[in-house]
Amino acid sequence: MELRQLRYFVEVAEREHISEAAEYLHVAQSAISRQIANLEDELGTPLFERIGRNVKLTPIGKIFLEHAITALKAIDFAAKQVEEYLDPAKGTIKIGFPTSLASYVLPTVISAFKKEYPDVSFHLRQGSYKFLIEAVKNRELNLAFLGPLPPKDEAITPTILFSENIHALLPANHPLAKNERLNLVDLRNENFVLFPEGYILHKVAVEACKSAGFVPTITSEGEDMDALKGLVAAGIGVTLLPESSLSDSTPRFTVKVPIALPVIRRTVGVISPTNRELAPSEQVFLQFVTNFFSRLTQFQ
Numbered sequence: 001m002e003l004r005q006l007r008y009f010v011e012v013a014e015r016e017h018i019s020e021a022a023e024y025l026h027v028a029q030s031a032i033s034r035q036i037a038n039l040e041d042e043l044g045t046p047l048f049e050r051i052g053r054n055v056k057l058t059p060i061g062k063i064f065l066e067h068a069i070t071a072l073k074a075i076d077f078a079a080k081q082v083e084e085y086l087d088p089a090k091g092t093i094k095i096g097f098p099t100s101l102a103s104y105v106l107p108t109v110i111s112a113f114k115k116e117y118p119d120v121s122f123h124l125r126q127g128s129y130k131f132l133i134e135a136v137k138n139r140e141l142n143l144a145f146l147g148p149l150p151p152k153d154e155a156i157t158p159t160i161l162f163s164e165n166i167h168a169l170l171p172a173n174h175p176l177a178k179n180e181r182l183n184l185v186d187l188r189n190e191n192f193v194l195f196p197e198g199y200i201l202h203k204v205a206v207e208a209c210k211s212a213g214f215v216p217t218i219t220s221e222g223e224d225m226d227a228l229k230g231l232v233a234a235g236i237g238v239t240l241l242p243e244s245s246l247s248d249s250t251p252r253f254t255v256k257v258p259i260a261l262p263v264i265r266r267t268v269g270v271i272s273p274t275n276r277e278l279a280p281s282e283q284v285f286l287q288f289v290t291n292f293f294s295r296l297t298q299f300q
Contacts, residue, residue: 003075005039006068008032009047013065016054073139081279091281094123096132096144099224100201104247105268106145113288120281129200136271142282147242147268148200156271159286161293164243166204166264167256169228171235177255184259188214191237193228196221205240208264229254242266 011021012032022029040047047061057065080091097106110122125141132144137155149158168187170177176186188209194216195202209216220236222228228239233253246256270286272278278286 001039001042002035003072005035006072008035009039010065010068010072012036012048012055013057013061016056018055019053070139077139077276077279081277090119091279092121092123093143093279093282093285094125094141095285096125096127096135096141098129098132098146098200099126100147100242100245101145101268102126103225104244109289109292112292113285116288117281117284120285128198130198133271136273139273139276142273142276142278143286144271145268146271148204148266149269150271152274155274157274158269158271159290160267160269161289162269162296163265163267165258166208166240166266167243167246167258169232169239169241169246169250170255170257171232171238172253172255173235174238174255176257179257181258181260183261184208184212184264185214185261187216187238188212190217191219192216193220193222193231193237193239194218195228196223199223201240201242204264204266208240208262211262240264242268244268 008021008025008027011025012018015021015024018032018036019029022032025032036047043064045060046058047064048055049058083091095106106124114120125135127135129146132141132146133150133156135141136144146158147164149160150156152158168176168182168184176182192205192209194205206216220231222231225241225245228241229251231237232239233251235253240259241256250256270289272282272286
């Protein structure tokens with residue numbers, strides 16, 4: 001069984017078309033057909049059903065596809081590790097991140113890292129909380145920033161970088177906008193604008209309100225920080241956001257107010273896999289990030 005056979009097989013399986021796979025791979029269609037036929041002969045079973053010009057995976061072909069994708073990921077990762085062991089300062093780091101860390105935390109730490117390791121490149125992937133956890137578990141990513149951090153399990157290891165408070169963001173003309181701080185119960189009769197259900201910050205906000213003795217009235221939703229800030233600025237409602245998302249500046253026509261009771265905090269950190277080693281450049285990055293935020297905390 002050859003590596004190119006697996007690559008050809010996966011491309012054909014994903015496109016369900018040999019000629020399209022051949023065009024993508026810049027290989028003759030006959031070469032792909034021949035290699036797949038050799039693979040089927042070696043396995044002793046057909047992997048595809050031929051339907052006109054298209055092909056479709058057989059039931060055993062679907063099973064083999066799952067393992068082929070896993071094998072190719074493992075081989076690519078191994079090749080990457082060999083390359084980086086020769087020169088850890090020239091690797092490519094694949095990192096996932098949520099929208100809540102996109103405006104301040106991610107650019108701050110990557111900018112600092114690039115000053116010391118200018119030849120390391122990054123492949124960044126934004127995603128939802130659940131997606132990022134699954135991506136680390138299934139090898140799509142090796143590192144992901146998250147807030148709050150999930151508990152450790154058999155597949156992932158969380159590394160805490162810092163903790164931060166959740167603030168209320170109010171329209172500038174709100175009656176409570178001039179307060180130095182407020183109690184969350186003071187917002188019980190307000191309209192809230194939050195992330196949609198299923199987003200981790202939606203859960204954080206709703207659970208905080210419930211702990212203060214009320215269920216928030218959610219009138220509008222936004223899928224990113226800028227959308228929520230814009231809704232608040234327009235006077236549509238109030239929201240609860242992490243302090244780091246408001247670090248650079250408070251959006252126009254809004255005011256951030258600390259919450260005295262209950263104290264709402266979240267941990268922010270990085271998750272990594274427990275069932276495989278990080279590549280050398282990723283190990284360097286994780287150590288750098290840990291030290292970076294440790295120094296910041298000392299000076300706060």
